[in-house]
Amino acid sequence: MTKTYDAIVLGVGGFGSAALFHLARRGVNVLGIERFGIAHDRGSSHGETRIIRKAYFEHPDYVPLLHRAYELWRELEALSGKQLYWETGLVLSGPPRGETIIGALEAAGRHGVRVDAMTLADARERFPLFAFAEDDAVVLEPEAGYLKVEDCVATHIEQAQRQGASLLTNQTVRSWSVAGSRVRVVTDKGTIEAPHLVIAAGAWSGAMLGRIGVSLSVLRKPLFWHDVSTPDWRETSAFYFERPHGAFYGFPSVDGQTIKLAEHSGGVPVDDPLTVDRGRHDVDLAPVHRFITESLRHVSPQPRRHAVCMYTMSPDAHFLIDRHPEYPQVVFGAGFSGHGFKFTSVVGEVLADLTIEGQTSRPVGFLGLERFGTRNAGSN
Numbered sequence: 540m541t542k543t544y545d546a547i548v549l550g551v552g553g554f555g556s557a558a559l560f561h562l563a564r565r566g567v568n569v570l571g572i573e574r575f576g577i578a579h580d581r582g583s584s585h586g587e588t589r590i591i592r593k594a595y596f597e598h599p600d601y602v603p604l605l606h607r608a609y610e611l612w613r614e615l616e617a618l619s620g621k622q623l624y625w626e627t628g629l630v631l632s633g634p635p636r637g638e639t640i641i642g643a644l645e646a647a648g649r650h651g652v653r654v655d656a657m658t659l660a661d662a663r664e665r666f667p668l669f670a671f672a673e674d675d676a677v678v679l680e681p682e683a684g685y686l687k688v689e690d691c692v693a694t695h696i697e698q699a700q701r702q703g704a705s706l707l708t709n710q711t712v713r714s715w716s717v718a719g720s721r722v723r724v725v726t727d728k729g730t731i732e733a734p735h736l737v738i739a740a741g742a743w744s745g746a747m748l749g750r751i752g753v754s755l756s757v758l759r760k761p762l763f764w765h766d767v768s769t770p771d772w773r774e775t776s777a778f779y780f781e782r783p784h785g786a787f788y789g790f791p792s793v794d795g796q797t798i799k800l801a802e803h804s805g806g807v808p809v810d811d812p813l814t815v816d817r818g819r820h821d822v823d824l825a826p827v828h829r830f831i832t833e834s835l836r837h838v839s840p841q842p843r844r845h846a847v848c849m850y851t852m853s854p855d856a857h858f859l860i861d862r863h864p865e866y867p868q869v870v871f872g873a874g875f876s877g878h879g880f881k882f883t884s885v886v887g888e889v890l891a892d893l894t895i896e897g898q899t900s901r902p903v904g905f906l907g908l909e910r911f912g913t914r915n916a917g918s919n
């Protein structure tokens with residue numbers, strides 16, 4: 540007999556794993572379908588760590604969502620007995636009138652997030668591994684830190700399954716369609732139907748969402764692990780520096796031997812996420828090399844290893860969370876534009892709200908399709 544489900548989650552990476560968990564937790568008989576394995580390295584949720592912070596320079600309206608995201612990460616840790624979040628603090632540095640410093644101070648001020656604006660002398664004394672520029676401002680967010688990215692995905696899935704969720708891995712969704720009150724999902728192995736569909740397909744969102752009136756583009760993003768020559772790298776904060784040649788970020792050492800570094804700005808467009816170039820090229824390394832030379836101490840300029848990840852960009856670099864413009868029973872989260880992971884916990888909850896109740900009390904209105912002039916299928 541064919542198994543029936545109340546909802547299907549298409550793609551069980553960062554956001555899909557969280558949606559699977561929140562749906563299952565609320566008693567929905569849910570199935571996740573994933574092209575690869577659990578917490579794999581072929582999409583956008585791999586590479587050991589992701590920064591989490593609240594002084595959100597990209598837009599202050601994200602901060603209320605972040606309050607809830609932190610609560611949910613703590614809840615998931617309590618439920619699973621695993622540490623997922625490390626509160627290391629985050630050092631922001633850049634021009635005093637640059638978007639990072641101004642935006643972080645504005646978001647923090649508006650929403651009561653603790654940040655410490657440091658003098659250059661204090662910053663140099665407290666963070667001797669960073670070489671701040673003479674005319675830079677430095678802001679510390681002490682309650683920021685990092686999430687262990689693969690552990691978060693795996694834990695959401697594990698807890699979803701404990702609550703009764705089903706999962707099909709190594710199965711690719713080819714297409715979906717709506718027939719009456721049911722959504723029919725065709726995979727490379729069969730057809731499955733349910734009244735609701737959640738699309739969380741990451742770099743494949745453009746192809747999986749069909750016509751939503753907004754185009755998404757994918758960028759290739761290399762990450763590098765560099766040797767460090769002092770154990771002090773274990774004890775420092777995560778960091779994000781706005782520099783004249785780009786924005787760069789990194790993490791304290793997780794293994795005591797290397798640190799992970801990457802450039803947030805830039806990125807080469809990807810035509811097909813399945814065949815993204817995973818090689819290591821000098822042109823990728825050059826900006827990171829320069830950042831190390833100018834801004835960090837006791838870090839080898841040559842990487843020990845690298846990985847390649849993808850950003851899925853919306854036109855304004857803000858998320859897209861909504862119901863499908865043509866089908867109210869299809870909800871989606873997409874276009875997370877390289878800064879979404881910290882939100883997966885709360886967006887999973889929002890996607891569950893939209894699926895179960897058709898609405899959410901979380902303030903995600905600014906992330907809807909309407910800002911691009913497209914109305915979702917539930918709009919009056």
Ligand SMILES: Cc1cc2nc3c(=O)[nH]c(=O)nc-3n(C[C@H](O)[C@H](O)[C@H](O)COP(=O)(O)OP(=O)(O)OC[C@H]3O[C@@H](n4cnc5c(N)ncnc54)[C@H](O)[C@@H]3O)c2cc1C
Pocket residue numbers: 549550551552553554555572573574575581582583584585586588589590591710711712713739740741742743747760761762801848849850873875876877878879880881882
């Ligand atoms: C290098 C890098 C650094 C980042 N740093 C940060 C950071 O510090 N802080 C932060 O908050 N965010 C950060 N981000 C962004 C964040 O990691 C992403 O926004 C987030 O992980 C995206 O999750 P996702 O669920 O959209 O994509 P994914 O995790 O890739 O999940 C999509 C899933 O859908 C599956 N799928 C797609 N199509 C199909 C199909 N047809 N059939 C079945 N399965 C399918 C894929 O296999 C995949 O598992 C970073 C991203 C990158 C690449």
